[in-house]
Amino acid sequence: MNWLKKNRKFIIIPLIYLLVHVLNQAKILNNYILQVLMLIGINLIMVESLNVLTGMTGQTSLGQAGFMAVGAYVSAIVTSILIPAKNFSSAALISFKIGKIGFQITSIPQNLIFLLGTLAGGVVAAIFGYIIGTPSLKLKGDYLAIVTLGFGEVIRQIIRVTPIVGKSFGMVGIPKLANFFWIYFFAMLTIFICRNFMDSSYGRACMAIRDNEIAADTIGINTARYKVIAFVYSAFIAGISGSMFAHTMVYLHPDTFAYTKSTDYVIYLYAGGVGSISGSILGAAALTALPEILRQISNWRLVIYGLLLVLIILFRPTGLFGGREFSFLGLKTGGIKIFHFSDLWSWIGKKKSVEEAGK
Amino acid sequence: MKMLEVNDLHIYYGAIKAVKGISFYVEKGEIVALIGANGAGKTSTLRAITGLEKVHSGSIKYKGEEITSTPAHQIVRMGITHVPEGRRIFTNMTVRENLLMAALTVKEKGEVNKRMQEAFDLFPRLKERIKQSALTLSGGEQQMLAVARAIVTGGELLLMDEPSMGLAPIIVDEIFEVIQRLNKEGTTILLNEQNAYMALSAANRAYVLETGNINFTGTGQELLHDQRIQEAYLGS
Numbered sequence: 001m002n003w004l005k006k007n008r009k010f011i012i013i014p015l016i017y018l019l020v021h022v023l024n025q026a027k028i029l030n031n032y033i034l035q036v037l038m039l040i041g042i043n044l045i046m047v048e049s050l051n052v053l054t055g056m057t058g059q060t061s062l063g064q065a066g067f068m069a070v071g072a073y074v075s076a077i078v079t080s081i082l083i084p085a086k087n088f089s090s091a092a093l094i095s096f097k098i099g100k101i102g103f104q105i106t107s108i109p110q111n112l113i114f115l116l117g118t119l120a121g122g123v124v125a126a127i128f129g130y131i132i133g134t135p136s137l138k139l140k141g142d143y144l145a146i147v148t149l150g151f152g153e154v155i156r157q158i159i160r161v162t163p164i165v166g167k168s169f170g171m172v173g174i175p176k177l178a179n180f181f182w183i184y185f186f187a188m189l190t191i192f193i194c195r196n197f198m199d200s201s202y203g204r205a206c207m208a209i210r211d212n213e214i215a216a217d218t219i220g221i222n223t224a225r226y227k228v229i230a231f232v233y234s235a236f237i238a239g240i241s242g243s244m245f246a247h248t249m250v251y252l253h254p255d256t257f258a259y260t261k262s263t264d265y266v267i268y269l270y271a272g273g274v275g276s277i278s279g280s281i282l283g284a285a286a287l288t289a290l291p292e293i294l295r296q297i298s299n300w301r302l303v304i305y306g307l308l309l310v311l312i313i314l315f316r317p318t319g320l321f322g323g324r325e326f327s328f329l330g331l332k333t334g335g336i337k338i339f340h341f342s343d344l345w346s347w348i349g350k351k352k353s354v355e356e357a358g359k
Numbered sequence: 360m361k362m363l364e365v366n367d368l369h370i371y372y373g374a375i376k377a378v379k380g381i382s383f384y385v386e387k388g389e390i391v392a393l394i395g396a397n398g399a400g401k402t403s404t405l406r407a408i409t410g411l412e413k414v415h416s417g418s419i420k421y422k423g424e425e426i427t428s429t430p431a432h433q434i435v436r437m438g439i440t441h442v443p444e445g446r447r448i449f450t451n452m453t454v455r456e457n458l459l460m461a462a463l464t465v466k467e468k469g470e471v472n473k474r475m476q477e478a479f480d481l482f483p484r485l486k487e488r489i490k491q492s493a494l495t496l497s498g499g500e501q502q503m504l505a506v507a508r509a510i511v512t513g514g515e516l517l518l519m520d521e522p523s524m525g526l527a528p529i530i531v532d533e534i535f536e537v538i539q540r541l542n543k544e545g546t547t548i549l550l551n552e553q554n555a556y557m558a559l560s561a562a563n564r565a566y567v568l569e570t571g572n573i574n575f576t577g578t579g580q581e582l583l584h585d586q587r588i589q590e591a592y593l594g595s
Contacts, residue, residue, distance in 0.1 A: 201463065212449055214443050
């Protein structure tokens, strides 16, 4: 029983996947909702990547969509041009049915190509992260934001004039290799890795830089090195997310990765809770789903969306989940502990999670 | 051999000359104080020693080794620990995490715990607050944490920048007691102070800085009784 309690996340996480799959097969969750869930997963990975850079290391980035674009295009090139996945059989390896619920394991070679593309996308994005991270070491705050903003735009303009990726017409013919399983898998993997990063000496060093760079210097942290590590790491995750995006949408247009997309992620991060993994999950999920939920009231939805953001900023400046974490993450690190409007929190009756964050 | 030797040090901020060619030294086992008013160049000097500030010209030697342009994180590993001005603790972390951060350069786990225990012996108040976020500490406790962090980092030479700044007299006494105790246990200390009386009574030797130059030097007791110092700094 104790073992079950200790390892409950290894049971709960696959169960959630099974639940979604079964509901989808039973036609309770239609494909539109599944698509939204997939988008949430993609955005979650992106927000987590921004959280490593902005939330934990304190380096502002407005060019995250640039890293995502690199990952998306590179992985798309791998799977549709270098090793075209369509040349391999797409027949399912195993498929069986339990009642009306169908299960299948899709073609292994195609999945391998997809993973290879994803890895390539991540690695190339990480290289770009290094290229951007190194010269901007001396920049802080607004200036760094401007550099990263410029980087995102440069990437977009380069894509616009590159013939192999379809110039400004967009890239077509990308195989639809991503499915809910892969996105769910990578989202969970990202959360897991980020949690371990946050709880490691690397993570603490990054947080020390965010809190106080001078003090970090005086206790022997090589601030330059850790900032570059954060950049590379963050870019790698963004590249993975980009690959998921490319193989879900099967069509890429350079304008998808405009700076508005980068600022969207910044908004998700800040609304959810900067520096908190739980916050990134919540921010990505809530703000991706919200416009879809409000779709029926067409023109009013942006008004409500904006209004909600204003309310969050006014009443919870550190984000909905700033300074606290879901207990299942099992984080030992304190994270941000500035509690604004904590009365509201205890009023809702979540006082326990605050105490747990303090331990 | 002198532990720290600073020769003809110049530090410029653009056109402003903050430090104009000062030279001093610290012997092993000493407490040396740099005293002087605001803007005398005390903080710049300490920051230059630990590599946080770019030196315009001059040389800094630690145990005979040139460290003028060594980056900050390597200087810490060589054994110079800096308690920066204004506490500079990591407010988003707990007291324990702050101390763990300071142990980054310590490789053995047992050693970390031993040093942490040492720090708690000196500041029992911190032990009570071990799980508390550093943000919730009072000013005095924050300064204690900053000093405790330096103890955990270890190092043979401890640079302290204004350890008494903004603290109640009773806490200042406590901090200075710890400084003297650390010194007896073998740490060499170089400290900056505006509280000249406190610094001079604790220090073996002191240098008086005025607008980037060293004007007087002598033992702590000598300077404490010097007519000019008394007029300028001690107000009698």
